[in-house]
Amino acid sequence: MKIVFQLSVHFSLLVFVSCYGGNGYDPLENALKIQRSRRSEQKHASNEDHTTDYSTSPVYMGPQDGLKEADKISELPGQPAGTNFDQYSGYVTVDPNHGRALFYYLAESPVNSSTNPLVLWLNGGPGCSSFGNGAMMELGPFRVNPDNTTLSRNKYAWNNVANVLFLESPAGVGFSYSNTSSDYITDDVQTAKDSYTFLVNWLERFPEYKTRDFYITGESYAGHYVPQLAQLILQNNKITNQTVINLKGIALGNAYIDDETANTGMFDYFWTHAIISDEIHEGIISNCNFSMGAATTKACLDYQMQAYSAKSNIYFYDIYTPLCSPFSSSTPSISGFDPCTENYIQEYLNTPAVQQSLHAKPVQWESCNVLINLSWKDMPFTVLPVIQDLMTSGISVWIFSGDTDGRVSVTSSRYSINKLQTSVKIPWYPWMYQGEVGGYVVGYDNLTFVTIRGAGHFVPSYQPGRALAFFTSFLEGKLPTNH
Numbered sequence: 001m002k003i004v005f006q007l008s009v010h011f012s013l014l015v016f017v018s019c020y021g022g023n024g025y026d027p028l029e030n031a032l033k034i035q036r037s038r039r040s041e042q043k044h045a046s047n048e049d050h051t052t053d054y055s056t057s058p059v060y061m062g063p064q065d066g067l068k069e070a071d072k073i074s075e076l077p078g079q080p081a082g083t084n085f086d087q088y089s090g091y092v093t094v095d096p097n098h099g100r101a102l103f104y105y106l107a108e109s110p111v112n113s114s115t116n117p118l119v120l121w122l123n124g125g126p127g128c129s130s131f132g133n134g135a136m137m138e139l140g141p142f143r144v145n146p147d148n149t150t151l152s153r154n155k156y157a158w159n160n161v162a163n164v165l166f167l168e169s170p171a172g173v174g175f176s177y178s179n180t181s182s183d184y185i186t187d188d189v190q191t192a193k194d195s196y197t198f199l200v201n202w203l204e205r206f207p208e209y210k211t212r213d214f215y216i217t218g219e220s221y222a223g224h225y226v227p228q229l230a231q232l233i234l235q236n237n238k239i240t241n242q243t244v245i246n247l248k249g250i251a252l253g254n255a256y257i258d259d260e261t262a263n264t265g266m267f268d269y270f271w272t273h274a275i276i277s278d279e280i281h282e283g284i285i286s287n288c289n290f291s292m293g294a295a296t297t298k299a300c301l302d303y304q305m306q307a308y309s310a311k312s313n314i315y316f317y318d319i320y321t322p323l324c325s326p327f328s329s330s331t332p333s334i335s336g337f338d339p340c341t342e343n344y345i346q347e348y349l350n351t352p353a354v355q356q357s358l359h360a361k362p363v364q365w366e367s368c369n370v371l372i373n374l375s376w377k378d379m380p381f382t383v384l385p386v387i388q389d390l391m392t393s394g395i396s397v398w399i400f401s402g403d404t405d406g407r408v409s410v411t412s413s414r415y416s417i418n419k420l421q422t423s424v425k426i427p428w429y430p431w432m433y434q435g436e437v438g439g440y441v442v443g444y445d446n447l448t449f450v451t452i453r454g455a456g457h458f459v460p461s462y463q464p465g466r467a468l469a470f471f472t473s474f475l476e477g478k479l480p481t482n483h
Contacts, residue, residue: 026316027125027373028221028256028407035379036259036296059197059242062093064205070359071205077353078150079142085110085159087141089131090359092205094171094197099179102198103168103360105131106206107141107159117213117248117475119162120199122169122229124221124256126191126379127372129174130166132365136345139164139460139467146340148347156464161472163209165202169195169225172372175360184369187377192228196236200243213248215475220408220457223255224379227386234393249396251474254408254457258382258416263290265412267307273319275406276310292381311406315339318456319406337462342367384419391422391446398448398474402455402462403439410451422447431480438466441479448479 071090075083086108091101109116121139123130136144139158142151158164168174170191172184203210218226233245256262267288271281283303289295315321324340338344348354349365391397399417401410426443431450439451450473452459452466460467473480 025368026407027128027368027370031126031221031373031376031379032256032259032262034374035376038378039293039381059200059236060093060095061204062096062201064201068205073357073359076142076151076357077351078145078348080151080153083141083153085113085141088206091176091361092198092201094194094201095178095183098183099177100171100183100194101177102171102194103131103175103177104198104202105135105140105166105358106163107135107157107166108163109159109161111160113163114208117162117215118165118209119158119215119217119475120165120167121158122167122195122216122218122222122225124219124223124225125173125368125373126170126221126224126376127173127370128220128368129168129366130218131168131174132345132349132367133342133458135164135166136349137341137461138458139464139471140166144341144344144348146338146344148344149351151348154464156460156468158460158468158471160468161475162215163212167195167198169198170372172369174365175355175358175363177361177363184372185375185377186372188224188228188379191225192232195225195229196232199233199245203243203245210243211246214246215249215251216247217251217253217471217474219253219255219459221256223252223257223408224383226250226252226255227257227383227390230390230395231386234390234395247395249398249474249477250390251398251400251471253400253459254402254405254410255399255413256408257387258384258412258419260290260292260382261412261415261419262408263288265409265415266406267304269406269409269411270307270311272411273406275314275319276307280306280310314406315456316406317458318402318404318462320404321456321462341461384416388420391420396448396474396477397446398450400450400452400459400470400474402452402457402459404454404462405457407457413449417444417447417449420444420447426479429482431482433466433469433480438463438469438480443479448474450480 071088073087088106091103093101121130121134123134141154141157141159143154145152168176170186171178216226216230230250233247236242237244267284270276287303288300315323322339399413401413403410422444425445428442430437431441437453439453442449450470452463455463
């Protein structure tokens with residue numbers, strides 16, 4: 001049974017195009033199935049997945065002189081006239097022996113760039129692009145038009161209020177690369193180490209940001225990346241001869257942070273949103289134990305397969321969004337988001353002139369790297385202990401959730417927060433945006449939870465205005481207002 005199950009996972013990875021959330025392709029679920037199968041075979045002890053071991057080996061520091069000027073983007077092909085902010089992109093070497101280098105894109109603020117904070121954005125997967133998905137589809141300054149060649153300005157871009165740095169991580173994702181193929185078989189710990197090495201080198205290249213307030217944000221599997229990187233930064237800040245990064249806070253969006261709540265929350269969300277029947281839901285409740293170390297029964301797998309079959313071909317990442325098809329223009333998304341956007345980005349970023357303008361190595365760019373996703377070595381069952389550690393560190397910790405996401409649902413986020421067992425300081429209330437409810441917010445002890453109404457997994461794509469309002473509140477350290 002296990003062999004057949006694993007083969008079905010491998011087959012599903014190969015037959016679908018590697019679009020993040022594209023029709024039938026779910027990179028997070030593919031990776032999780034493999035990890036769950038491994039855990040079942042290895043019968044991990046319950047404590048194994050709670051610890052994160054970062055070695056204290058010296059961090060590589062490379063020469064950065066002159067590289068900032070070389071990384072400046074003169075103009076992106078097709079960008080709209082009147083673009084009034086500076087852009088940079090290029091590579092930062094994190095391991096010269098392996099030839100491993102990470103690609104970044106920086107969109108500075110049009111106003112107050114010299115004083116606005118620096119924000120790092122990370123997409124998940126694992127194995128999906130922070131530049132193509134995060135910058136070009138979600139919160140970056142531009143959108144790719146349906147002609148695949150021109151760009152339009154995103155007036156709700158997050159660089160309106162911060163200097164936003166997008167990192168393609170780990171190596172092999174997007175334009176990032178390594179000259180050592182074994183580097184593409186990686187895990188959470190190595191990803192955090194490389195991201196940290198990237199940051200301390202990048203800050204040497206852009207020294208004006210060394211003392212700036214710094215925040216880390218991300219979504220989906222970045223629910224692992226963000227807190228792990230934050231924890232590593234705080235640990236290394238204690239080393240006196242190392243660059244001190246002025247970390248002020250983190251924000252996790254529709255974040256995979258705990259495997260048990262990811263499962264229970266997803267199937268409960270399916271049921272409460274009329275996607276699966278009472279019978280299937282009851283079958284999952286009666287036959288599935290998603291807690292760490294629990295055995296997975298055949299009956300549980302059968303009911304899960306029934307749930308996925310019942311879900312059919314709705315867009316998993318936003319259950320009310322139409323699929324990209326020749327008919328999609330006749331059924332517009334509730335949020336106005338074009339469901340074919342990923343196709344436009346794919347074409348644009350594979351244009352040689354675009355890659356040249358980005359100072360990127362010529363490559364067949366993909367939204368997600370299937371090899372990395374398939375080969376992920378190990379992932380913790382939960383990162384809630386890491387989040388608890390951060391909650392007591394003095395930095396700001398926010399969790400935000402689009403409420404129409406079926407993949408990592410708002411229900412899962414709420415279940416995860418319940419496991420943190422933190423007390424409520426400011427009870428649940430609606431926050432307002434342009435005279436309407438933008439979502440809901442709860443202020444916990446050392447934690448803030450915000451929902452974004454009408455947004456799917458990629459919150460800034462579906463509700464850009466509400467997303468920017470939430471993000472602005474996060475940077476200000478103030479809960480969104482109820483008026």
